[in-house]
Amino acid sequence: MTAGLPQSRGIAGFVRRSVLTVLGALVGLLFLAPLLWAVSSALRPGAEVFRYVNPLQWRTFFPEHPTLENFVRLADTPLGPAIVNSLIVSAVTVAVGLMICAMAAFALSAIEFRGQGVVFTIVILSLLIPFDAIAIPLANLFRDANLQNTFAGLILPGLGNGLAIFLLRQFFLAVPHELVDAGRVDGLGWWGIFYRIYLPLSKPALIGAGLTLFLFQWHAFVWPLLIGSDADHTLGPVALANFTGRFSVDYGLLFAGAVVLIVIPLAIILSLQRYFIQSVSTSGLK
Amino acid sequence: MLVLVRLLPAGYAVFSGFFHTSLLTGQESWVGLQNYADLLASERFWNSVRVTLLFSLIINPFQVFIAFALAVLFTQRMHVSALWRSLVLLPVAAPGAVSTIVWGVIYRPDGLANSFLGVLGIPPQPYLISTSQALMSIIILMSWAGVGYWMMFLIAGINDIPQELHEAAALDGASAWRRFWRITLPLVRRPLAFVLVADTITNFLVFAPVQVLTQGGPQGSTNLMMFEIYERAYKLGDLNTANAEVVILIAITLVIVAVQFRMLGNAE
Numbered sequence: 001m002t003a004g005l006p007q008s009r010g011i012a013g014f015v016r017r018s019v020l021t022v023l024g025a026l027v028g029l030l031f032l033a034p035l036l037w038a039v040s041s042a043l044r045p046g047a048e049v050f051r052y053v054n055p056l057q058w059r060t061f062f063p064e065h066p067t068l069e070n071f072v073r074l075a076d077t078p079l080g081p082a083i084v085n086s087l088i089v090s091a092v093t094v095a096v097g098l099m100i101c102a103m104a105a106f107a108l109s110a111i112e113f114r115g116q117g118v119v120f121t122i123v124i125l126s127l128l129i130p131f132d133a134i135a136i137p138l139a140n141l142f143r144d145a146n147l148q149n150t151f152a153g154l155i156l157p158g159l160g161n162g163l164a165i166f167l168l169r170q171f172f173l174a175v176p177h178e179l180v181d182a183g184r185v186d187g188l189g190w191w192g193i194f195y196r197i198y199l200p201l202s203k204p205a206l207i208g209a210g211l212t213l214f215l216f217q218w219h220a221f222v223w224p225l226l227i228g229s230d231a232d233h234t235l236g237p238v239a240l241a242n243f244t245g246r247f248s249v250d251y252g253l254l255f256a257g258a259v260v261l262i263v264i265p266l267a268i269i270l271s272l273q274r275y276f277i278q279s280v281s282t283s284g285l286k
Numbered sequence: 287m288l289v290l291v292r293l294l295p296a297g298y299a300v301f302s303g304f305f306h307t308s309l310l311t312g313q314e315s316w317v318g319l320q321n322y323a324d325l326l327a328s329e330r331f332w333n334s335v336r337v338t339l340l341f342s343l344i345i346n347p348f349q350v351f352i353a354f355a356l357a358v359l360f361t362q363r364m365h366v367s368a369l370w371r372s373l374v375l376l377p378v379a380a381p382g383a384v385s386t387i388v389w390g391v392i393y394r395p396d397g398l399a400n401s402f403l404g405v406l407g408i409p410p411q412p413y414l415i416s417t418s419q420a421l422m423s424i425i426i427l428m429s430w431a432g433v434g435y436w437m438m439f440l441i442a443g444i445n446d447i448p449q450e451l452h453e454a455a456a457l458d459g460a461s462a463w464r465r466f467w468r469i470t471l472p473l474v475r476r477p478l479a480f481v482l483v484a485d486t487i488t489n490f491l492v493f494a495p496v497q498v499l500t501q502g503g504p505q506g507s508t509n510l511m512m513f514e515i516y517e518r519a520y521k522l523g524d525l526n527t528a529n530a531e532v533v534i535l536i537a538i539t540l541v542i543v544a545v546q547f548r549m550l551g552n553a554e
Contacts, residue, residue: 266376
């Protein structure tokens, strides 16, 4: 922000601000347009999707008679169960993965053990090799282990997340040592210290790490394409991609599926936003 | 866990790259560097490397420039700045494959892209089915999906610059333009460097748009390395050579990242 500068005051400042606002709004709306079109197309009967596209008009982005029919019909297509699969995979990943990552971070920050440096180096190294790059050789290994078309196969790679471990470790390092000592005096073991002291103190970091784990799975495409190929283990984005490959595509349904897959992570991010703001405002109290 | 899912497959890829599986007997035999030699002799492979490098050379500067321009714009004083900024950030929440599919419809002959061009008086374009436009079309859709994310790092960098510097320079009569070149740009070099490196790695691994929209075509013009590896492993069924290709992809990625770090380090 360039607040308080001389030229941002007075009439010249007002003009400048208004011009910038128009520019900012224009850019914002340009980015919004594809999504708005997807939403409005999802809300009209499949046959009408391309009716008002050309020439561009207000009806392109706002359906005259919005209907939820496409969303209701989703349930009868392979897309419905695929979205449910995505929800299951993501939920299990967050629940189990958060526990594993938090314990790993706890071990790396609170406990001193031999080989700690080596383990931490491995965590950092694994951050450097992007998952998608090794997805194909890993899929071969999973196939040999008969993990293809199982939920375990879909979930496993998402459980250990280097970024989540790193995030939690940074947060755990800031937990005062006095609290650990006090816990010891009260007779807590390592598990008690972890469960009773570290976890309750680290809510914002846990939410951040949980979101990282969730988005990793929800946004995944290469891995579910390689591992979840039968109908019972197809995830949302893969099902949507299969849908476009058909001979005649029902665009109303296609957009309805796309909107659901976009709105779910968006709603989760927006509902968690206040925790991040809270974490910033309370960290000043220490 | 991490060892299991990241390092083990990387090691396995290196190892497997030295073998050949016989189609007749299904037995693996040691072939040394033969798979790599086959790759280096393959026109298909070289085309894919060329396309990937061309793609990187365009998309990375393009995205970093746009993300930086947006960051500068949205750190200016304007009305409801937070609203416009979050609109730019909105596509980041969408899974990449889903954005790809939506844009696949936008690029249809009767889709939204042509009706936008129509407003500007430009005739309809072929986009994904043209050898000269397909790669650019993918670059535009990936940028729509990605620049908001990189913008956030740069906005944080710009907001970290002490306000007093701008005020002092303004009192000395420095214009906004001059302050941008002398204060903002030098002081966001670190976040800029981070964004450039991270963006480059991300763009090396672009897969969904190629797999869903173009299948590497038309005429190999969008055959990025990730898709080439996938095709070699599953369409051509040559897992060993595909693994050799994975090794090359990771090696190129690491080399480019190292070079970028070097260059940025020297600049300081």
